[in-house]
Amino acid sequence: MSWRYLVRRILLxxxxMWTAATINFFIPKLSPRDPIKERLQLAATQGGRNQTGLQAMADAYAHQYGLDQPLWKQYLHALLKVVQFDYGYSISQYPRTVNSVIGDALPWTICLGLVSILIAFVVGTVLGAALGWPRSPGWLRALVPVSMLTSAVPAFVLGFLLIYLFAFRLKVFxxxxAYSQTADPGWSLSFVGDVIDHAFLPALALVLFQLGGQALQMRGLMVMTVGEDYITFADAKGLRPRRVFLRYAVRNALLPQVTGxxxxxxxxxxxxxxVETLFAYPGLGGLINSAIQVLDYNLLYGITMILVFAVCIATLAVDLIYPLLDPRIRYDRR
Structure with missing residues (x-):
């Protein structure tokens, strides 16, 4: 692999990241609301205290969060914090830091999302390859309309349907x-089973949402691949159908599937x-919802940048493993 190409990809x-950080910084500033004053007024109202000194407290908190500085200083400070992976204190959960708040929710999102997308990708790819292979059983064609339906329905709508059917009507899940209120968190088999039981419906909603699109895309790629000359040549050589299917058809259709x-x-x-917000799952979804409601700038900034960074790293990683999937791809000039 060319080092020049790797440097270009890292610079990109x-x-x-800089573009996302800039947009993420300026969009919340367009709101006329003052999150510091809102939090202090809520605390004063709930505590039955008067409003004496509220402005002074608001000014003190604004100075602590750097909200009293000029906008360009806040922007440079925010960019520096992105480089340091330090997003300061959470306005809504002070004195906790943003990193600690995200750190509690991130493992739930990673487990739910990573497991769901891996299952959807593997099952969808295998199913789509079988749907696009002309020698597959005819009954598989009945799955094409089902795949089109699940790919067109949003994940949260599927979540509503699953909740109504399996949780409300059948009371199976x-x-x-994420777990029962009476459960004792730990690594015991009972607690792990309880977590899996609670995660089944949200994971199923995400799998069904992604599965249909993956299957339809792989089916289209297989249909185009089957018509290539090397498939006809492999059949003419008398190779076993299983080898033609796996080594010639699926392998060549897999690269665009990974790109998709x-x-x-x-x-x-x-x-x-x-889906996490719908199921009250303790992941980043609930944090984003609460941060938007109280306009927690720092928490919103940290969550958004982590999500953007994750997508960028995943894109870079897949781009770098392309040569392993297809030896014809080279990133050097030879």
Missing amino acids: LLLV PLAG LVMSLGTFIFSTVL
Whole structure:
């Protein structure tokens, strides 16, 4: 692999991160609301205290969060914090830092999203390859309309349907949450089973949402691949159908399939956030929802930058493993 190409890709990643950080910084500033004053007024109202000294407290907190500085200083400070992976204190959960708040929710999102997208990709790719192979059983064609339906329905709508059917009507799975309120968190088999039981419906909603699109895309790639000359030549040589299917058809259709997976990562992450909010799952979805309601600038900034960074790293990683999937791809000038 060419080092010049690797440097260009890393510079492009940094450019994307800078653009996302800039947009993420300025959009919340367009709101006329003052999150510091809102939090202090809420605390004063709930505590039955008067408003004496409220402005002074608001000014003190604004100075602590750097909100009293000129906009360009806030912007440079925010960029420096992005480089340091330090997003300061959470306005809504002070005195906790943004990193600690995200650190509690991130493992739930990673487990739910990563497992769901891997299952959807593997099953969707195998199913799509079988649908596009002319020698597959005819009954598989009945799955094409089902795949089109699930790919067209948003993940949170599928989540509503699953909640109504399996949690409300049949009462097979829990309605919401990550584990039972009476459960004792730990690595015991009972707690792990309880977590899996609560994660089944949100994971199923994400898998069904991604599965149909993956299957239809792989089916289209297989249809185009089957018509290539090397497939006809492999059949003429008398190779076994299984080898033609795996080594010639699936292997050549897999590269665009991986590219499509990377292209859909942004949509999948957004769907994961919505599904987590719907199921009251303790991941980044609930944090984003609460941060938007109270306009927690620092928490919103940290979550968004982590999501953008994850998509950029995934894109770079897949781009670098392309030569392993297809030896014809070279990033050097030879």
